[in-house]
Structure formats: structure tokens, C-alpha cells
Amino acid sequence: MALHIVLVEPEIPANTGNISRTCAATGIHLHLVHPLGFRTDDAALKRAGLDYWHAVHIEYHNSFAEVQEKYSEGRFFYATTKAEKRYSDFTFQDGDFFVFGKETKGLPAEILEAGKETTMRLPMSNAVRSLNLSNSAAIIVYEALRQLDFPELV
Secondary structure, three states, rough: OOEEEEOHHHHHHHHHHHHHHHHHHHHHEEEEEEEOOOOOOHHHHHHHHHOHHHHHOOEEOOOOEEEEEEHOOOOOOOOOOOOOOHHHHHHOOOEEEEEOOEOOEOHHHHHHHHOOHEEEEEOOOOOOOOHHHHHHHHHHHHHHHHOOOOOOOO
């Protein structure tokens, strides 16, 4: 099984660290797209991931286009507050990619426009602009894992 989380230009090391811990716990592959808003030896990043970094399958990419080119057969789903469909409206399968943008701006408009058929949102109150990036990633990937009957997890 290989689900994927793609973080496009993440800015906050603790969020990436938390997401890496989720990846370690679930076997999900993590893709980080440069530029990153932190150094990968950042103490907050390491602390949030605790001692699980060895268990994370991680790849670094210079652009999102590079990810798409390398995994041209993959299905990409884009998390955004601007989507019409909810994440629970999709049926996920092994090999899917879940793409998240930077904390302050989300995904660029050109990425969202190109992937408009597979943009998804998390339902939430209008009282907040968005959920925390690491929480959003965990909610979506656990829905995908639930649909796949939690393969290889105990």
C-alpha cells in the first residue's frame, strides 16, 4: 500500500513534523516541495516528529510539477477551503496523492484550477478560516485508510 501526502511549500516546521509522525504511523509516503519555510534540521521539526523520522518514506522535490511528472499515473486530490465537494464525497484507492498548500496561502490558483475535479474541503464553521494543516492531513488520510480497510495497520 502506498498513499501519499504532498506538502507544497510548507512553512511551519511543527506541522510538517506532526504530519511526518502520521506518515510513520500509517506507512504513508511524504513528499515535500521546495521551497520549505524551514530547514530540515530545525529543532521544532525534529521534536514534532519525535524519534519516528527513520520510519518515514520522504522525498524532496523542487516543484509540484516534478511530483506530477514522476508520478504521472497517480491520482491527485487537492485540499482547499475553496472546493465544492467534501473529502468524504470521494472514493480513494491505493496510490492516491493528497496535496496540501502552505499554511498562510494554501495551494496556488493554477494548481487548483488544473485539478478542479478533485479539489476537496473539510466541512467547518464559518467562525474559522481553516483547520490546522496537520489536522487536515490526518483527517483526510484516515478517511482514505478507512475506505481501504486500514491495510497493514493493527
